[in-house]
Structure formats: structure tokens, C-alpha cells
Amino acid sequence: MRRAQVFFGICLSIALLLGIGALLTIPDATNLSVGASSTSLAVDSRVANDDSPNTVDGFAVWQSNACAGCHTLLGAGGGYASDLTRIVARHGADELRAVLRHELAAPSLIAATNARIMPRLGLTRGEIEALIAFLSSVSASAPLFPPQPLIETAIQTGLVAADPFDAVSTPVERGRRSFGSAPANCASCHSLEPDSIIVGPSLAGVAVRALTRVPGQSATTYLRNSILYPSDYLVPGYADAMAKNLGGMLTTDQIDDVIAFLLTLG
């Protein structure tokens, strides 16, 4: 019986040593944020360099605003809104900044059929920058989360043909298809020929015009805002006739594809 007790003691010691040892191997996210742009994670270099606000402050902003009550990081959190582990890498700091400043609705909110509303947090400029720096560091500290979707890997390695069902492969091609077909049917109102007006303005050359339409807004942000909130900026001389529910009709990916296509119309 005494030997069994000794065995138990040894097992307990092994377990505790294993836990402590494993913990010590975890890198510090604060340090990871510095130079994160040099990794292959596509982290925005403007927010993850030596001049960026301290990620610790961003973590404090994250905690004090109870972001994890709705969002998740590494899949842990409320689960009522998008996982933000790779948000900066996927959407870029500009778009995230615009959402946090309430200049742009979060695309995932619009795309979701259930209208969960992001509260107005009223963050200061410094807090927003700190939060973006923190999210960049999270992205850098979890290089394997989430893994690249199998289908993308298979397409990249040539194991399967890109989108074998309708031979649509790149975002631009998918966007061109969405532009001309249901549910968006953009082509029924917008021509792609210069000066050819159907209902709305022609979109020929829209990639160039989008850069300068609204000061301070990138072409991507302007186009996304025009799709999701068409009444926010009306081209002079045109009525406010565009459908207001495109955000509910199209998925986030479809909107991204349409924007990718429009950006080719230089």
C-alpha cells in the first residue's frame, strides 16, 4: 500500500513539473509584437513595429471593455461575434481602425442574418492604436491558429481544381460573377462602359475615383461603405435608389470578391 502511495506521489510530481515546464516554453506576446511584420503573417507593418503603442496597453483596453464577452481570441471568449485572432492580418489595420472609429460597420455584423450590434465603445485614438497593436501581437503569437482551410491548401498545391463546380477561381473572377448575377445583380443598374448610365453611375474607372471620393478613406473602405451604406455618400446627380440590404444578401467573402473585382476597373 505504501508503494502505491509513493507511485501516486511520483505521478503528481510529474504532472506538476510537466505543467510548469510547458508554461516556460510559451513566448511572451509583448516581445512578439516587435518585428512581427518580418514574419510571413501579413501583419500590418505600421502597427507592429518598434514605434507601435505598447501591446500591454491594448490588452488592458481589450479587458476593460470586456471585448471577450462577445468576441473570441484563439476560439476562447463569448462566441457571439467574430473571432479576432487574425483580424489584423485578414482585414488590415485601416479597416479595423475605421470600424473602431465607427466610420465603417464591421463587415461580419452586416453579413450575419442575426443583427448583433457592436456597441459604440467611444475609444480614444490612442486606445484604438493600442488595441490594434495588441491584436497584431495576438496574430503573431498564434501563427498556427486557425489553420489554413483545407480547400485553400488543396487549391494552392494543385490537388484539386479551383472551384471545380463552376470554374471560378480568383476573388476577382468570383467578384465579376457576383457583380452580374443574383442576389446582387449590380450589373442591372451599373454599367461597366464609360458614360453609359443604366440607373446608377457607370463603374468604369471606379477604382481610381474611389481613391479620392471621400478624403481619408481608402478605395477599399469607400467601396465597402458604398455597398453596405449606399446612402452615406451619393454621387452628385443620382438619386438614393440603391438597395440598402446588400449586406444581408451577400456574405462577407462575396462582398470582398466584388470589391476585388471593382478595384480592377482602373
Added chain:
Amino acid sequence: MMTTMKHAAYSLFTLTVAAFVLHALMALVVGAQFLAANSLLASILPYPNGAGMVAAWWRGALISGILGGGLILAADAAPQAVDSRRWRRGFLIWRALVVAVPLCWLLDIPLIAGLEATMGGVVLAAGAALWRVWGAASASFEGTLRLVWTAGAACIGSGLILHACAPLLTSSFARQTALSALADALSGQIGLSLTAVALAFWQLHRISNLTPAWAARGAAVCAGVLVVAGAWLALPALYPLGAADGVRMLGGLGVGIAPIAAIMVAAHAHRALVDRNASATLAGYWIALGVVLWLLGVGVVGAFGTLPALAVWTAGTPLAALSASWSSAGAAAIILGMINQAMAEARGQNRRITGLLPFWLIAAGWLGSGAAMGMAGVVQVMTERALGVAYLDAQRLIAPLGCLGLIGGLMTVLGIGVYALGFVVRRVVLPNAVGKG
């Protein structure tokens, strides 16, 4: 004979049953999020707060049961030990905490971390007090149970304190997340399993013809392998945080270690359950349920979850949480069995205290809602992770499985309700009993 230590244990068991009922009801309310995204419920009770309350009541119920069980073990092993009304008064703090922590979650009062650290402190103090009462360490049946139970209580207390203090120890997100994950494993997968093993072997000894020496060896060996398996099951939480390759390779060994631990516990329980004595209560049923849940949670889901190649896909999904969920449900089943056994002995009537109906309802509820959770995890992995569907779109696809889980939740509510009814109807009449010990 009802000593005051057993009286205190009875009070804790009452708290355990009440907390289980509240947990089951609240889990059903929170689970209703899948029925309608814009329900009135969502505006009345913010779901994140509700989920916090559910977890707090579950933790409160489990630890109350563990503490009550520890008191029964101590009173049984050392009837001549200090036996005063201080036990009853001592756990007043605990009862206040079990009420206060869920309320803080509901009202969004930022005292939760402090209160949960206090909970950990109370568990540690209880473990130390029972260690003293229990007497000197010995190579006896009681001595082995004492060793396993107090080690488990120490792990639960330390884990709770560590989790609450993680933000004070590091400002790094990755380290804080890793520390919290390991603290959760220390209190849940390790501490809870250890204390539950001690309670399970005490019950197995009571309901079977096994010798104390065999039961003591079994308790120590099962506790040892379960604690090692628990440590291995904690490692997958560190994989996405950039854990070293060595840790990932070592973690993969869990696919062999965890099933061995679960099978060893099952084999010991089987040996006792096939050799029941004439005065066996329904505790054997609850232990069997606990063992099945451990086999599934630790031996199957947990084991596969330790494989780095698999864990990278399941991280952050309900599938990754299922192992801890089923293994804590296994501990809960053993606690419900302990209440059954201890109350039957306290009444002096070796009869069914809570009946078989709640057993089958709760078993179906826990296994059913766990299966729905597992399927939801598989769907999330297949859609979001494999096909690249957006997170919220994947959540919408999971919603019907959440509704399926609600049926399991409803069965659990009914089961625990009937259990509580049996517990109240066949209660020990305390006014006559207190003071006679």
C-alpha cells in the same frame, strides 16, 4: 449517529444539490440563445454574464460536494477526532461565496476574480483542516484516501487562486492565457479527478466485498494515472500559443496515456461493481456513470485532442471543450452517488434516497448534450476550419445542434429536479440529530 462533522457535510450536500439545480436551470436559459438571436431573453440577460453564472454554479456545486464528501471521509476515518460545531460555522463563508460569485457575474460587479481567489483559499484551508483532523499519514485505506483527497483539494484551491491571480502575474496575453489554461487544468482535470477518485473508492468499498487494502491500492494507482493524464490533457491548450516543438511532441503521447488511465479506473470500478454486498445502495449506478463519462471524456475525446495535428484544427471549438466537460460531469456523477450513499447511512435506512429516475434522466442529459456539443465541434471544424466558412456563418450552421443540446439540458433539469425532490423528501431530520454525536 449524526456527528456535527456529518451535519456540516449534510449542509454542504444541500448546497450542492441546490447549486446543481440552479446550474441546470441557468444552463437551459443560456442555451436558449440558439432559438432566437434577437430574443427578449438576450436583452434581459446578457448571454456572456449568463454563461459566467452557469460556470460559477457548476464550480460551486462540484466543490461543495467535494468538501462535503471530504468531511464524510474524515468523520468516518477518525470518529474520535475534534468534532465541534465550528465545522458548520466554518463553511458559512463557503456558502456565502457560492451565492455571491454567480450574483457578481449576473450584476457585472468586478469582484469576481477576488471572490474566486477567496474560494480557492477556503478550499485550501478546508484541505489543511481535514488533513489535521484525519490524523497522521499511514499506509491504511483511510490514510490513502486522505492523501488523495487532500492532494486533490490542494490542486483545486491552487488552481482557483492561480486563475484569479493570472492577470497580476503577467501582462502578456499569451502567458496569461497559458497560465489560465494550466490553472483550469490543475483545478479541473487534476484536482477534481483526484478528489472524485477518493470519494469513488470510499463508496466502492462501502457497497462491495472488496478488502480495504485492495481499495486503497486501487485509489492510489488510479489517482496517479489520472493526474498524469490530466496534465497531458492540459497541453493542447498551449499548442496555438506557440508552445515549443518539444512540448507538442511530448503532448502527442497523451493519445496513449489518457486511455490507459481511463481504462484502469474503469477496470477497478468494474471489479467492485460485480462484487456488490447485500447493503449496496444506488451509489454504484452513479459511479458507473462517472466512469463512462471519464472513459469518453478522458479516454476518447481527450486522448485524440492531445495529438498536435488534430488539436490545431479543434482548438477553440466545442470539441476541444468536450473533454473537460465530460470529465467534470464524471466527477459530478460520483458526487451525486456520494450524497446518495452518505444520506442513506445518515438516515440509518439503507434504501434508495433519490431513486433511479433521476439517474437515467441525468445520464441521458449529460451524454446527449455532450454528444450535441461534440457534433457542433465537428461541424465547426469542417465548415470554418476546413472549408473556410466565416466564423459567424459557421455559428449559424451549428445552431440546430445547439437546439439538440437544449433537449439534453431539459432532461438534466428534470433529472436534477427529481433528485432534489428525493433529497428533500427523504431528508435527515437535523433538529433531533444534532448534538447526539
